[in-house]
Amino acid sequence: MAERTPWSLSGALRGMFARKTIDDDTWEELEDALIGADFGPDTTEAIVEHLREQVAKYRTTDPADLKRMLRETVEERLAQYDTTLTLSNRPAVVLVVGVNGVGKTTTIGKFARFLVGHGRSVLVGAADTFRAAAVEQLATWSERAGAQIVRPQHEGQDPASVAYQTVERARATGAEIVLIDTAGRLQTKAGLMDELSKVRRVVEKLEPIAEVLLVLDATTGQNGVSQAQAFIEHAGVTGLVITKLDGSAKGGFVLAVQEKTGIPIKLIGQGEGIGDLTGFTPHVYAQKLVG
Numbered sequence: 680m681a682e683r684t685p686w687s688l689s690g691a692l693r694g695m696f697a698r699k700t701i702d703d704d705t706w707e708e709l710e711d712a713l714i715g716a717d718f719g720p721d722t723t724e725a726i727v728e729h730l731r732e733q734v735a736k737y738r739t740t741d742p743a744d745l746k747r748m749l750r751e752t753v754e755e756r757l758a759q760y761d762t763t764l765t766l767s768n769r770p771a772v773v774l775v776v777g778v779n780g781v782g783k784t785t786t787i788g789k790f791a792r793f794l795v796g797h798g799r800s801v802l803v804g805a806a807d808t809f810r811a812a813a814v815e816q817l818a819t820w821s822e823r824a825g826a827q828i829v830r831p832q833h834e835g836q837d838p839a840s841v842a843y844q845t846v847e848r849a850r851a852t853g854a855e856i857v858l859i860d861t862a863g864r865l866q867t868k869a870g871l872m873d874e875l876s877k878v879r880r881v882v883e884k885l886e887p888i889a890e891v892l893l894v895l896d897a898t899t900g901q902n903g904v905s906q907a908q909a910f911i912e913h914a915g916v917t918g919l920v921i922t923k924l925d926g927s928a929k930g931g932f933v934l935a936v937q938e939k940t941g942i943p944i945k946l947i948g949q950g951e952g953i954g955d956l957t958g959f960t961p962h963v964y965a966q967k968l969v970g
């Protein structure tokens with residue numbers, strides 16, 4: 680994980696933990712800090728209530744105890760979801776979906792690199808076929824990652840047919856993991872969802888789909904979740920990828936989004952470099968968030 684953690688609560692909580700004792704101001708500051716970090720009102724309220732109970736139960740007035748309890752609470756809540764990627768099928772087919780500009784292409788490049796680094800062979804499918812520039816960008820990332828790519832044969836080719844050809848090629852060449860880039864924008868949401876269903880249907884004629892990863896931009900936080908609602912409702916999402924955490928003060932978004940959607944976070948992006956993607960580990964995240 681990157682060293683810079685602008686999303687850490689340590690700054691917002693510094694005053695609170697510097698005080699000698701837990702008092703009314705402590706609770707107010709804690710609530711402000713959690714709301715400020717985009718935990719959202721529901722999760723914030725639940726956490727504060729739980730911590731008040733803990734503090735009463737253990738009869739502590741020491742802010743250091745409260746800090747430890749906050750860290751443990753965040754970790755426990757994060758760990759309620761299974762964050763492991765299921766990539767055991769061969770080839771394991773992963774669809775990457777999300778609104779434009781959230782970092783889909785970059786994520787595929789970083790993820791391909793991560794997998795290649797672990798000795799896997801990766802084939803990328805450019806099923807976002809409407810913009811030639813998008814295909815080129817994906818090709819550049821794939822090359823840097825050491826992955827092969829299947830491009831559309833012409834601009835605007837049916838995305839489902841590109842996806843199909845990608846999986847076919849993976850079977851023929853023995854590539855272990857297939858990462859398929861999909862479009863983020865179409866004329867209508869219904870059109871986009873129809874297109875995604877078709878991609879799924881066609882791919883599933885060859886192989887089951889291992890993961891559908893929805894990419895979300897941490898800097899837009901919970902607003903970004905509303906924009907992605909159609910994907911959450913209709914795309915069969917199995918995991919979330921949170922990007923741009925390096926430029927975000929919204930560390931609480933990570934917990935809020937899991938609780939709101941009920942979908943586990945599987946990958947975290949923290950930078951524009953090819954190495955800036957990691958798996959999601961609740962223990963590490965809670966430690967960095969609370970300090």
Ligand SMILES: Nc1nc2c(ncn2[C@@H]2O[C@H](COP(=O)(O)OP(=O)(O)OP(=O)(O)O)[C@@H](O)[C@H]2O)c(=O)[nH]1
Nearest residue numbers: 779780781782783784785863922923948949950951
């Ligand atoms: N700081 C930072 N920037 C990121 C991260 N991930 C992606 N970006 C940047 O976000 C911008 C958009 O990324 P893309 O990967 O092109 O996003 P996309 O969703 O594929 O967008 P379209 O190709 O328009 O559909 C680029 O400038 C990336 O460098 C990240 O984790 N941190």
